[in-house]
Amino acid sequence: MRGPQAPEYIRKLAVYVPGRPIEEVQRELGVSDIVKLASNENPLGTSPKALIAIQKAMATVHRYPDGGGFALRKAIAARHGVDIEQVILGNGSCELLEMLARAYLADGDEAVISQQSFVMYEIAVDQVNGRPIAVPCATGRRHDLDAMAAAVTEHTKLVYVANPCNPTGTYNTRAELDRLIASVGERAIVVLDQAYQEYVDRPDYPDGLADLKAGRNVIVLRTFSKIFGLAGLRIGYGLGSVDVIATLNRVRSPFNTSSLAQAAALGALDDDDWMDRSRDHNLAELRFLERELTRRGVRFTPSVTNFVLIELEGDVREMFVEFQKRGVIIRPVSGPGLAGCARVSVGTRAENERFLTALDALVPSSVA
Numbered sequence: 107m108r109g110p111q112a113p114e115y116i117r118k119l120a121v122y123v124p125g126r127p128i129e130e131v132q133r134e135l136g137v138s139d140i141v142k143l144a145s146n147e148n149p150l151g152t153s154p155k156a157l158i159a160i161q162k163a164m165a166t167v168h169r170y171p172d173g174g175g176f177a178l179r180k181a182i183a184a185r186h187g188v189d190i191e192q193v194i195l196g197n198g199s200c201e202l203l204e205m206l207a208r209a210y211l212a213d214g215d216e217a218v219i220s221q222q223s224f225v226m227y228e229i230a231v232d233q234v235n236g237r238p239i240a241v242p243c244a245t246g247r248r249h250d251l252d253a254m255a256a257a258v259t260e261h262t263k264l265v266y267v268a269n270p271c272n273p274t275g276t277y278n279t280r281a282e283l284d285r286l287i288a289s290v291g292e293r294a295i296v297v298l299d300q301a302y303q304e305y306v307d308r309p310d311y312p313d314g315l316a317d318l319k320a321g322r323n324v325i326v327l328r329t330f331s332k333i334f335g336l337a338g339l340r341i342g343y344g345l346g347s348v349d350v351i352a353t354l355n356r357v358r359s360p361f362n363t364s365s366l367a368q369a370a371a372l373g374a375l376d377d378d379d380w381m382d383r384s385r386d387h388n389l390a391e392l393r394f395l396e397r398e399l400t401r402r403g404v405r406f407t408p409s410v411t412n413f414v415l416i417e418l419e420g421d422v423r424e425m426f427v428e429f430q431k432r433g434v435i436i437r438p439v440s441g442p443g444l445a446g447c448a449r450v451s452v453g454t455r456a457e458n459e460r461f462l463t464a465l466d467a468l469v470p471s472s473v474a
């Protein structure tokens with residue numbers, strides 16, 4: 107059947123490849139008892155307060171949600187000490203990345219990104235026929251924020267900074283971020299994507315909230331998908347100036363976040379016990395994984411997040427399949443400087459041991 111064609115920039119769009127769902131691998135390979143370490147989810151589950159809130163909210167799912175998400179935005183604003191008009195909700199923070207591109211990029215406008223960073227930045231920019239300008243990383247697979255600042259031109263509207271960065275697990279310091287923001291000035295909005303912020307335990311890690319409060323030209327993105335354990339409900343938020351948030355609201359679809367997601371996030375937001383438990387667990391298991399990788403002579407990038415980027419010898423796609431046959435889903439990554447790399451999320455101790463057992467079967471190691 108012939109019909110109208112999508113424009114060329116849509117036809118050549120890359121398709122985002124998510125971590126493989128457990129059920130799909132079970133179906134395809136006939137393997138039961140699968141461990142998924144592919145999407146940086148919380149291996150402990152979901153905040154119990156969120157689960158209680160979801161139960162309560164179930165009674166009203168025949169109603170449309172509050173499109174503006176008033177109660178959740180109010181709670182987020184109070185928690186962070188900003189005005190409610192500075193908060194916007196997204197169907198995951200991914201939707202906010204896309205809304206930023208839709209709102210700020212016209213044909214050919216530029217967005218500066220880092221080469222080894224979250225693939226959705228480039229896709230979001232390509233979707234609106236913008237021009238992603240990908241800047242190589244500095245040593246240690248960290249964003250080169252000075253080079254990114256130098257890449258800003260009069261056509262640049264957005265600078266996407268993943269801090270910490272997925273898939274590298276690295277972060278940029280306060281001093282580096284200050285230089286970037288000062289250099290960009292009013293020319294572009296610096297998008298500070300802090301999806302993994304809660305996991306970072308470094309004193310020189312900069313929380314973009316301070317930049318927002320200092321009146322700098324930034325938008326901070328956070329998500330409930332990671333430490334809060336709500337990836338399946340799709341909810342995240344942005345904190346920006348009143349003006350930027352009002353602009354984003356123009357391109358937001360009317361009921362972009364569901365009532366269950368809003369209720370769950372509201373329940374999870376102040377669950378500090380859950381956060382502490384999840385953070386402590388992650389740190390201990392991340393250290394365990396890094397120690398075990400070091401012992402085996404497997405190269406990896408030291409991480410401040412809930413995942414680690416490892417370097418495998420040989421064809422990473424083949425290794426990916428071999429891991430699955432052993433019941434472990436990891437995430438192969440690709441792109442400049444990432445040949446042979448895979449990302450492994452931090453799991454429970456039992457899950458991490460399953461990964462290491464599969465690794466030992468597949469990679470000749472120096473372990474005695």
Ligand SMILES: Cc1ncc(COP(=O)(O)O)c(C=O)c1O
Nearest residue numbers: 198199200224272301329331342
């Ligand atoms: C750096 C980064 N930003 C944003 C997201 C999006 O998360 P979500 O859309 O689930 O909020 C992810 C998810 O993996 C991520 O790694």
